[in-house]
Amino acid sequence: MKYEKEIVRRRTFAIISHPDAGKTTLTEKLLLFGGAIQTAGAVKSNKIKKHATSDFMEIERQRGISVATSVMTFEYKDCLINLLDTPGHKDFAEDTYRTLTAVDSVILVIDSVNGVEAQTRRLMEVCRMRDTPVIVFINKMDRDGKNRFDLLEEIEKELKISLHPMTWPINSGKDFKGVYDLSEKSLLLFTANTKADDEDAIVIENLQDTILDTKIGEADAKHLRDDVELIEGVHGELSVDDYLGGKIAPVFFGSAVNNFGVREMLNTFIKIAPIPRSRETSLREVEVGEDKFSGFIFKIHANLDPKHRDRIGFMRVCSGKFERNKYYHHVRLDKDIRFSNPYSFLARSKDVIEDAYPGDVVGLFDTGNFKIGDTLTEGENFYFTGIPTFSPEIFKELVNKDPMKTKQLEKGIQQLTDEGVAQLFTQFGGTKKIIGCVGELQFEVIQYRLLQEYGAACEFRALPFYKACWLTSKNQKKLDDFLRYKQTNTAEDKDEHPVYLAQSEWFLNTEINNNSDIQFHFSSEIHK
Numbered sequence: 363m364k365y366e367k368e369i370v371r372r373r374t375f376a377i378i379s380h381p382d383a384g385k386t387t388l389t390e391k392l393l394l395f396g397g398a399i400q401t402a403g404a405v406k407s408n409k410i411k412k413h414a415t416s417d418f419m420e421i422e423r424q425r426g427i428s429v430a431t432s433v434m435t436f437e438y439k440d441c442l443i444n445l446l447d448t449p450g451h452k453d454f455a456e457d458t459y460r461t462l463t464a465v466d467s468v469i470l471v472i473d474s475v476n477g478v479e480a481q482t483r484r485l486m487e488v489c490r491m492r493d494t495p496v497i498v499f500i501n502k503m504d505r506d507g508k509n510r511f512d513l514l515e516e517i518e519k520e521l522k523i524s525l526h527p528m529t530w531p532i533n534s535g536k537d538f539k540g541v542y543d544l545s546e547k548s549l550l551l552f553t554a555n556t557k558a559d560d561e562d563a564i565v566i567e568n569l570q571d572t573i574l575d576t577k578i579g580e581a582d583a584k585h586l587r588d589d590v591e592l593i594e595g596v597h598g599e600l601s602v603d604d605y606l607g608g609k610i611a612p613v614f615f616g617s618a619v620n621n622f623g624v625r626e627m628l629n630t631f632i633k634i635a636p637i638p639r640s641r642e643t644s645l646r647e648v649e650v651g652e653d654k655f656s657g658f659i660f661k662i663h664a665n666l667d668p669k670h671r672d673r674i675g676f677m678r679v680c681s682g683k684f685e686r687n688k689y690y691h692h693v694r695l696d697k698d699i700r701f702s703n704p705y706s707f708l709a710r711s712k713d714v715i716e717d718a719y720p721g722d723v724v725g726l727f728d729t730g731n732f733k734i735g736d737t738l739t740e741g742e743n744f745y746f747t748g749i750p751t752f753s754p755e756i757f758k759e760l761v762n763k764d765p766m767k768t769k770q771l772e773k774g775i776q777q778l779t780d781e782g783v784a785q786l787f788t789q790f791g792g793t794k795k796i797i798g799c800v801g802e803l804q805f806e807v808i809q810y811r812l813l814q815e816y817g818a819a820c821e822f823r824a825l826p827f828y829k830a831c832w833l834t835s836k837n838q839k840k841l842d843d844f845l846r847y848k849q850t851n852t853a854e855d856k857d858e859h860p861v862y863l864a865q866s867e868w869f870l871n872t873e874i875n876n877n878s879d880i881q882f883h884f885s886s887e888i889h890k
């Protein structure tokens with residue numbers, strides 16, 4: 363394998379959670395372990411507010427911050443870790459889904475008090491689509507949480523994944539005494555605000571050892587012995603292959619804010635988390651160890667300064683070595699471009715880099731060449747697959763408020779949708795533009811940015827749709843007929859793929875039942 367030394371030390375992952383479960387806190391602790399930040403609070407102060415209101419300056423501020431924290435690269439032991447940030451606000455969930463296409467594994471944080479929440483479910487659905495390996499961190503054990511067995515059962519059932527406890531908690535809330543590490547056979551006693559290096563593990567090879575009673579008291583020692591016997595009986599050893607195949611998720615219990623249980627997870631993570639792997643393309647599977655470079659754009663970020671429309675494309679390297687100033691083939695545009703200032707996200711600062719390897723994320727300045735899903739190669743014509751777009755949840759018609767600025771509006775909405783801010787659908791036979799978003803906040807961002815960056819004033823008119831389905835059919839005539847009969851409920855997406863806009867689940871099911879020649883898809887791949 364070419365560049366083997368570089369590839370095997372890389373781990374590219376994301377932390378995902380329902381807002382408030384502790385993603386930011388855990389990120390910060392991991393960065394502290396990696397020496398990427400020196401003090402607690404450094405990430406926190408940058409945190410994208412969860413309850414962002416329609417304060418536009420706040421949105422702008424957050425956009426700026428999220429560039430800085432989009433990728434955090436740090437070294438831990440012998441590994442180079444690329445941690446990709448995902449926005450906490452649910453209205454930007456699409457951004458998160460796309461980021462998940464660029465990682466090799468995820469850490470899922472669950473709040474022990476709240477258990478599985480709405481956003482957790484949806485994020486896991488995306489992980490399951492790609493069989494992404496998942497490690498679960500059950501957070502906030504210092505609070506009175508759910509019964510741990512019930513919680514595991516809930517997670518398994520709701521997230522449709524088997525769990526494998528790696529540590530086991532001794533109580534929770536104010537009685538939380540710590541965790542027993544099942545694979546290391548050691549006891550970690552809970553202390554609030556543990557520093558990165560001073561977590562003391564007490565090795566207890568045999569749980570019958572009375573040292574356990576001395577450390578946690580007889581009653582809790584008995585409970586722990588019973589629990590461990592039960593767990594070991596059911597689970598046995600962790601099958602790393604099943605974890606890598608996305609079938610089993612190792613579970614750790616801890617408290618991120620107290621930096622408790624985090625190191626155990628990180629140590630396991632670097633041991634078992636996948637190195638960059640081969641990826642499917644429209645032509646063939648691209649091996650990670652191939653000589654030739656390839657990569658794809660999974661996120662585009664607009665410049666904060668409205669006077670400069672350049673943007674930053676975030677590219678994940680999939681094979682070979684990416685080099686500064688070398689010409690690469692932009693497959694969709696069929697043209698060769700080079701990048702003189704690609705940058706990486708090592709430690710705290712953005713640094714111009716000379717080269718990058720599979721698993722790395724490189725920031726590329728872009729003057730409008732990129733769309734999400736674009737592939738760069740050394741000449742071969744393929745694009746990476748598995749970068750889907752999902753149905754939006756809120757649909758509104760874009761209304762131009764200033765006919766003199768029609769051109770600017772068209773250009774603006776085109777560019778914003780290339781960035782993936784929202785999805786654009788155009789009604790067949792008309793010019794009605796339908797914008798689909800996941801949350802209301804996105805509409806505010808669009809309206810604000812169209813005005814600030816393109817000088818185009820617009821407003822939105824609510825539409826009664828609840829879901830967009832992409833349509834395909836082997837029978838072109840049937841599809842054409844359907845599109846004609848259902849004109850008010852059909853449109854084409856940005857890439858001119860037909861979609862059906864359903865008013866309700868009932869309508870959708872009726873159409874699915876009545877049109878067996880037509881396939882209704884709930885996600886579409888972004889490509890071409």
Ligand code: G4P
Pocket residue numbers: 379380381382383384385386387388406412450501502503504505616617618619620
């Ligand atoms: P998020 O990024 O997933 O949205 O969550 P974040 O880390 O911001 O954590 C949400 C809240 O939960 C924060 O409190 C944080 O301090 C708290 N928290 C995180 N881990 C733990 C834990 O292990 N135990 C307990 N008890 N709380 C935890 P906040 O009040 O919203 O913010 P702050 O004022 O503490 O900064």
